[in-house]
Amino acid sequence: MSQLDEGQQGWMSMDSQDWGSAEQHFRKALELDPFHPDALTGMAALYLRAGDADQARELCEMATAQAERDLPRTKRHTGWEDLKIRPYIRALYYLALSYIEQHAWALAQPALEEIVAWDVTGMQGSALDLLAQVLHRIGRLEEAVHAYLEAAEYLPEDYYSAGLVLSKLGKRREAERFWRRGLERRPRLASLIAHYPHVMPNPRGGFYDKEFAQGVQYLQYQGELWDNDSKVELAGFYQRRVASNG
Secondary structure, eight states: OOHHHHHHHHHHHHHTTOHHHHHHHHHHHHHHOTTOHHHHHHHHHHHHHTTOHHHHHHHHHHHHHHHHTTSOSSOOTTGGGOTTTHHHHHHHHHHHHHHHHTTOHHHHHHHHHHHHHHOTTTTTTHHHHHHHHHHHHTTOHHHHHHHHHHHHTTOTTHHHHHHHHHHHTTOHHHHHHHHHHHHHHOTTHHHHHHHTTSOOOOTTOOSOOHHHHHHHHHHHHHGGGOOHHHHHHHHHHHHHHHHHHO
16 A cells, blocks of 8 residues: 555544554655654554644654645645645644643644634534633633534534633633533533542443533543632522523
């Protein structure tokens, strides 16, 4: 197979969580082309998974520089489906993740904004979600609300985050409006947030519960943004909603 085919096979293995196979394909691609951007990013993703953000960052910086050479001259809002820009967007996304793992929030921001400039969906909300978290953490709260709400079109759990920031801004009525949307789309997340960091066990006890997994992933990145007062406020709102619907 060519380096392009090996890289694509590597990402298919990543999607199926076959990490060993993914690494084999990425390494084969790099044997054929040491500067293949998608394979560099793939290896970076594996390093991130192993907790080595420094190595991941270095590989993503290389991948971004290589992928940038193949971009069209002007930003095109063709997005993630455009195979010519996908390696660049993917490299930027994992570069931003490596910065975030290092708590280098200000460095992650321009990478995420560049993704949105090429892909208005922000990779179906994923990059928009990270951008919102970055803006939230560096104190640009109004902008964070806007980014959370854009991300929530794809990731409804971010309605909770938009409400959190609005609550901190003293806009309680607006906060509750978006918490209501969160409860409509991700009702079980309210209880998980209230119990964070002592996340409740999966009440369904199933081998794989997608909604529960989404909630745990949300808390992995955003749980610490919820202080005790905010958790109590959300829990109170949740209880009032349950009572009024009962």
